[in-house]
Amino acid sequence: MADEPLSTLTLAQVLGVPTELVQQALEELADFYDRTGRGFELRHLAGGWRYWTREEHADVITRAVLQGQQARLSQAALETLAVVAYLQPISRARMSAVRGVNVDGVVRTLVAREMIEEAGQDPVTGATVFRTTDTFLQRLGLQSLDQLPDLAxxxxxxxxxxxxxxxxxxxxxxxxxxxxxxxxxxxxxxxxQEQP
Known part of the structure; x- marks a missing residue:
């Protein structure tokens, strides 16, 4: 029933059992779903566990559930999101400098879609800085930012x-x-020109 990944600790508290037992059960379930070829899988991502549509069935499920209502991110939003992901925490001014265009509208869109969030102020300039959210990790199927591909x-x-x-x-x-x-x-x- 959860709409976000649940941690092993949270599940253990709800069930009233040790976390080790919950961790073992989750890993066994994930393995069972993989071995039996279910249309879904149990993934550990963004600090918690969540059911996930198996990749080979994603297109069919997406069409059935969303019926064409899914709003995709624009190229500008994807580029800005990548800048935030790799350089966070980062201010709007720095995002604009990296991309070479004003990013105010794109930042508003990414905040509204809960892909990025405010993360305090830059200690030098006082500008608001942004970082990616757990929603970002969930959408990309990542457990942490360490799993982002290397840019080199x-x-x-x-x-x-x-x-x-x-x-x-x-x-x-x-x-x-x-x-x-x-x-x-x-x-x-x-x-x-005047000489100094």
Missing amino acids: PHLPDASALEAELGQLAAVPRTSGTDPAAGQLPDDPTTEN
Whole structure:
């Protein structure tokens, strides 16, 4: 009847039995469901136990239960959610800086869907920071954030990134360049600037 995962301790308290007995029974049930090929499984995730539709039946169950009413997250929401998941706790300003766009509307959506929540204030700036919720873990089928995939294989090679940054930082040289000043004397954008 629970609408969220229940911990072994909670189940033990409700049943009035030792937690070790409950843990053993849950593990045996999960194993039994796996061996007998049930349409559901018992998973330990987000700090508790919950029944879960087996992956191979998920599409059929989703269509039957939701009948097309499921609202999917937009690409912008998914990207922002990934930023929060990997960099939490994080402020709106930092999310915007990472994504390169304003995220205020997306943050409101993710909070409304209980995928992220406020997690206090940044000690330096005083800005509200956000973190993912247990709902986020449940939707992804994770027990903890430690199970998020490693980002390293998806990042560019350090030498390739260094080369690209080097190209961006390169200043074009002409015969009239004064290397000590770091400016081109013919550059019209520097002629009328006040010198400190």
